[in-house]
Amino acid sequence: MTNHIIVADDHPLFREGLRRLVENAIVGSLVHESETYAEVCETAERFGPPSLFVLDLLFPGFDGAHSVQELRNRFPISPILIVSMMADDTVINTLLEAGANGFTSKAAPPAILENSLTKVMDGEIVICRESDIPAWEVKTSPTPVEALSPRQKEVLLYLRQGLSNKEIARALDISPFTVRIHVSALLKTLGVTTRAAAAAIAARERI
CATH class of the missing domain: 1.10.10.10 (Winged helix-like DNA-binding domain superfamily/Winged helix DNA-binding domain)
Structure with a gap:
């Protein structure tokens, strides 16, 4: 059975990179890219409950914990992994309480992101903030x-x-x-x- 996975982010380059990473981590998966929350819901309805949602925290139409709870109610068996630069513990806890299965920082290297994907798919709860990543692995910005x-x-x-x-x-x-x-x-x-x-x-x- 093919794993249908929805990846949502409004940054095209990051979204494409995340899609490739998902395809590498979960061999044989069919990854659907979405730029808005409306597209996420439309794709999930069209292909049935996805095997995994991989969502940014800030993209058009997505309203944090409220949208996570909505997805959890509509697709109760589909794991939800949030991938974002935001790492506030209060926000992360709110997302988990709303039904998310994990949170991973966008600063995480590919190996850690892949590990988060497979663990969430296996039913585990995953939290990986930027502060949890070894300093030498964190990408830095110019200013x-x-x-x-x-x-x-x-x-x-x-x-x-x-x-x-x-x-x-x-x-x-x-x-x-x-x-x-x-x-x-x-x-x-x-x-x-x-x-x-x-x-x-x-x-x-x-x-």
């Missing part, structure tokens, strides 16, 4: 600001203006939960712990 995604830079701009998470959510037409994830991720990337410190960097870099 913290350059490492921010376009959306994170937008959020940072609003942080500089003093907006709250709810206000940023309204401005960008996304959920406050998603804003919270972006804020946590950009604080980690910038190496600061407060919104004020991030705003200061934004002002210095003229973002």
